[in-house]
Amino acid sequence: MLDGVVKVLTRIAAITVLVMLGGVIVALVDGSIPALRAYGFSFIYTESWNPVTEKFGAAAPIFGTVVTSFIAMLIGVPLSLGIAIFLTELCPPRLKRPISTAIELLAGIPSIIYGIWGLFVLAPLLQRTLQPWLISAFEDIPVLSNLFAGPPYGIGILTAALILSIMVLPFITSITRDVFETVPPMLKESAYGLGCTTWEVVRDIVLPYTRTGVIGGVMLGLGRALGETMAVTFVIGNAHRIANSLLAPGTTISASIANEFTEADGELYTSSLIALGLILFVITFIVLAGARLLLARMKRAEGK
Amino acid sequence: MNPAVLKQYARRKRSHKIAMVCSFAAAALGLLALAWILATLFAKGFGGLNWAVFSEMTPPPGGEGGLLNPIFGSIVQTVVATLIGTPIGMLAGTFMAEYGRNTKLTMVVRFINDVLLSAPSIVVGLFVYEIMVRPMGHFSAWAGSVALAILVLPVVVRTTEDMLLLVPDSLREAASALGAPRWMVIQQICYRAARAGLITGILLAIARISGETAPLLFTSLNNQFWSTDMNAPMANLPVVIFQFALSPYEDWQRLAWVGALIITLAVLSLNIAARALSAQRASDR
Numbered sequence: 001m002l003d004g005v006v007k008v009l010t011r012i013a014a015i016t017v018l019v020m021l022g023g024v025i026v027a028l029v030d031g032s033i034p035a036l037r038a039y040g041f042s043f044i045y046t047e048s049w050n051p052v053t054e055k056f057g058a059a060a061p062i063f064g065t066v067v068t069s070f071i072a073m074l075i076g077v078p079l080s081l082g083i084a085i086f087l088t089e090l091c092p093p094r095l096k097r098p099i100s101t102a103i104e105l106l107a108g109i110p111s112i113i114y115g116i117w118g119l120f121v122l123a124p125l126l127q128r129t130l131q132p133w134l135i136s137a138f139e140d141i142p143v144l145s146n147l148f149a150g151p152p153y154g155i156g157i158l159t160a161a162l163i164l165s166i167m168v169l170p171f172i173t174s175i176t177r178d179v180f181e182t183v184p185p186m187l188k189e190s191a192y193g194l195g196c197t198t199w200e201v202v203r204d205i206v207l208p209y210t211r212t213g214v215i216g217g218v219m220l221g222l223g224r225a226l227g228e229t230m231a232v233t234f235v236i237g238n239a240h241r242i243a244n245s246l247l248a249p250g251t252t253i254s255a256s257i258a259n260e261f262t263e264a265d266g267e268l269y270t271s272s273l274i275a276l277g278l279i280l281f282v283i284t285f286i287v288l289a290g291a292r293l294l295l296a297r298m299k300r301a302e303g304k
Numbered sequence: 305m306n307p308a309v310l311k312q313y314a315r316r317k318r319s320h321k322i323a324m325v326c327s328f329a330a331a332a333l334g335l336l337a338l339a340w341i342l343a344t345l346f347a348k349g350f351g352g353l354n355w356a357v358f359s360e361m362t363p364p365p366g367g368e369g370g371l372l373n374p375i376f377g378s379i380v381q382t383v384v385a386t387l388i389g390t391p392i393g394m395l396a397g398t399f400m401a402e403y404g405r406n407t408k409l410t411m412v413v414r415f416i417n418d419v420l421l422s423a424p425s426i427v428v429g430l431f432v433y434e435i436m437v438r439p440m441g442h443f444s445a446w447a448g449s450v451a452l453a454i455l456v457l458p459v460v461v462r463t464t465e466d467m468l469l470l471v472p473d474s475l476r477e478a479a480s481a482l483g484a485p486r487w488m489v490i491q492q493i494c495y496r497a498a499r500a501g502l503i504t505g506i507l508l509a510i511a512r513i514s515g516e517t518a519p520l521l522f523t524s525l526n527n528q529f530w531s532t533d534m535n536a537p538m539a540n541l542p543v544v545i546f547q548f549a550l551s552p553y554e555d556w557q558r559l560a561w562v563g564a565l566i567i568t569l570a571v572l573s574l575n576i577a578a579r580a581l582s583a584q585r586a587s588d589r
Binding site (some may be wrong): 028031110167202254282 | 327330331340404417418420435487546560561567
């Protein structure tokens with residue numbers, strides 16, 4: 001009898017997880033109905049964000065979210081792969097654990113700490129060094145001069161992307177390191193036996209063998225970057241426009257919500273912010289679900 | 305030897321060297337980032353660390369004060385969130401590893417749970433705003449705690465399932481053979497065998513939520529004053545850091561750094577404790 005009760009209880013708890021997901025979707029859709037009714041599909045591609053005239057569009061935050069995450073991946077993925085290669089192929093065994101732990105601790109640091117550090121330490125530094133250099137270095141090159149134009153504010157899209165790239169490091173590193181370690185030693189030894197260098201083993205044996213898992217890890221990192229809120233809110237500048245320059249201030253979906261939600265007055269304003277949240281949730285859900293499917297496939301292949 | 309072959313050798317050697325230097329540099333950069341952030345926190349926060357921080361309320365701009373009410377609020381909301389999220393998470397994990405192993409429901413829950421594990425926390429804030437703050441008509445510490453509990457849940461579900469699956473089936477069979485009903489097997493045998501792992505999971509969940517800011521911004525909001533009322537807005541460390549750091553007042557910014565140092569030390573020690581616990585378990589076996 002008691003066993004039946006316990007069984008049902010645990011089952012209900014398991015279903016709660018599903019209910020949670022359903023609840024999030026229903027609540028967000030319900031909250032964004034006024035905005036969706038007022039603007040329809042044009043909400044997604046309208047750039048204007050004007051609380052006075054109540055004209056809201058999600059284009060600028062979506063743009064900022066995608067661009068910051070994309071740049072963060074451009075920087076973060078090679079770095080993470082480099083660290084994973086270092087940990088699995090180069091690192092002396094004695095240092096392996098401490099270094100892995102240190103990298104993983106980066107994931108433990110709360111995002112608000114990245115934000116405050118980015119605003120007070122990284123942004124001024126970039127304003128003095130990297131940004132003036134980028135502006136002068138690309139001045140005469142047609143397309144790139146637009147990308148790195150304007151005054152060096154310190155804060156802006158590029159700074160946010162740099163901080164995101166540090167924040168995704170531990171997630172991508174720990175997964176790629178784990179999948180690198182699933183490569184059968186026999187395979188690697190055979191390549192070494194044929195005279196391959198470590199780099200050739202990594203490039204031609206390890207990476208092809210673990211491709212699915214690596215892509216899964218990268219997508220997991222991407223999911224994190226897309227949804228990251230506080231760190232970005234500090235350094236993005238919160239400007240609702242799509243600028244050509246990476247040095248200009250911008251905004252992301254999560255930063256807009258964090259900055260404006262408590263101050264939003266009027267149903268349409270609040271509802272537009274919730275609609276932004278819905279868009280963010282849908283995007284990250286797709287990315288994260290893709291990542292999990294790839295990682296699950298990797299695990300299955302390994303089990304065979 | 306053939307000069308063409310020698311040239312190829314040199315090229316391969318060179319690309320190997322370049323790749324290895326890059327990989328080494330990447331690891332150095334990662335460690336540098338951690339060291340840099342921690343060094344900044346100590347440099348800017350350690351000087352302000354004194355007894356007043358733990359004994360006085362948040363000051364008005366220009367005034368003297370500490371961080372007592374946000375520290376208290378953070379602890380209360382973290383504890384309540386853990387108390388709500390952990391039992392549900394453990395029960396769900398128990399279902400997945402014990403009663404419903406390999407069922408379709410388990411597979412679906414595992415997948416959704418993994419996605420929720422890294423879902424953006426600000427969306428959780430919006431969700432709780434919609435289901436609690438809006439109907440109740442005001443911000444409250446309850447809403448903040450529920451938002452944090454929703455973040456606790458997937459972490460605990462995941463570790464509970466993983467840890468219970470590590471318990472060998474022979475233990476379960478031995479207990480069942482003695483006539484113990486299933487719930488007793490789980491409670492007396494499986495939970496005990498997996499205890500260190502389960503505690504690790506809870507510690508990681510606490511570490512995860514104690515630094516969370518985004519879900520609290522519009523659930524428990526903030527409170528300048530001392531409050532123990534769970535039905536009213538309650539101060540909490542992350543939101544106070546957010547507010548103080550972005551303020552133009554220097555003494556507020558200084559307190560923000562102190563708060564940042566406290567929170568980081570707390571979260572990192574929880575992380576390290578969890579790690580030490582699971583390492584100890586690994587060496588026991």
